[in-house]
Amino acid sequence: MLLYPTVSDYWNSHYQSEAVATYSEKLLDISKEEKQKILENVSAYNNMLEKGTIPNLNIDSVALKKYDSILNITDTGIMGYVEIPKLQTTLPIYHGTDDAVLQVAVGHLAGTSLPIGGQGSHAAISGHRGLPSAKLFSDSDQLVIGDTFMIQVLDNTLTYEIDKIITVTPDDVSPLMIDPNEYFVTLVTCTPYGVNSHRLLVRGHRIENQSK
Template sequence: MKSGKKSEKKSKKTLKKKKLSSNITTIILILIFLVGLSVMLYPTVSNYINQRHQSKAIAAYDEKVSEMKPEDYTKYFEAAEKYNKKLAKNPSAFYNPDEIKGYEKILDISGTGIMGYITIKKLGVELPIYHGTDEGILQIAAGHLKGTSFPVGGDSTHSVISAHRGLPSAKLFTDLDKMEVGDTFTITILNREITYEVDDISIVLPDETDSLQIEDKKDYCTLMTCTPYGINTHRLLVRGHCIGTGEPQHIHVTAEAFQIDPTITASVMGIILLIMLLIRVLIRTRKKGQEGKHLKCNQVFLHLKRGDLIGNNKKTK
């Protein structure tokens, strides 16, 4: 009897150890899976969140513009054109932009720093344009390089719009290297949409700025980002010249009507289904372990009972 009880205790301890080891292994595998899945989905989810932010900012800007009167447009454009003329007469302001005062207030109709937005249909990109190129701006949108012309069109102007590329959290200018001569992009400022056609693509060092200077009687806009991808030792410049000015033709989706990207929906549904599957597997594994435990206990009990019966039979004899 004593040896039977010891054997039963050992069996219980062994079963507990195996069960604990199995559960720990399962939990570790689930955690590894979830971490890997999170890393894989991070760029998609982050880009979706960033695009939603951009869409809301542009929709809010368009709504603000629609509430303005014609005389308001005139006032803002006149201030921007006045700044551009001063810039054309003072080339040193490119390197020392604070020589011309009032930059931050020009074209800032909502107090958010947004002066308009850029649309590159070929790349599927539409970004709000903020005053300046601070790191905080370039992480989420496009920035207007202070010391260059405001992108309102006109002779002797050269605007520079910059954005990051290669960020895991946002697309921005990641695909700017896919632009070719002859492609177009548009800049929307207030009720004015200016279309530019790409006529020059170049790669320069950060301190090579000759190609960003104003040229007499020319209306240029250059898109700038870092290159090579992930190394960022040079600058990719995509320059366009104005081929037309008109009123914006497209209507933006408001923040409330912003649709969730099907990729995000599919990913979330996939995660939920996988988690449910893992939970089911874990429960089934646990049940099997319990069934195995009961089976072994029953076998031990029967073995002990049989031993008692045999012993009793021997005594009877």
């Protein structure tokens, strides 16, 4: 039993790497024109979301079906991946935050903007902390203002610099509001570690990609 967390974490890390690799390989089969069409559809979806209001996370079944079909190029639900250099973490991002997703990866919070980096967008990416079977966002409390993370969607690498870190109650989604003039992504996880009574929100604004 003592080996369970180590073996499970290894398996999930392998799963995450395979999911990212499969996504990257699938991109090779999609033409430039097809990718542009996908981005246009995503932009249209994001433009339908209300700006300056608290996001509605309880979307109906019709809207959910449409949401699930966008950016789903592998038909597995993966829409891209997030890389956090400071934490040496790369995680696939899936549609939605069902428990099956959050046990092995991170999920995009339906009702928030899809993460393509357009002006007037605010995407939220949710992941667990403290799972014995997967590291995921367990070390997110090590992040500080000024750190960066990257979102990879299609062929686009979008870099975000952390500018705000706050703790809220689980029902407070007001910090995920869309500013029509900004490009935000917020990483969401449970806090305090092992208690999980609140949510830790780590927000970044888009900046120029940095040379490696």
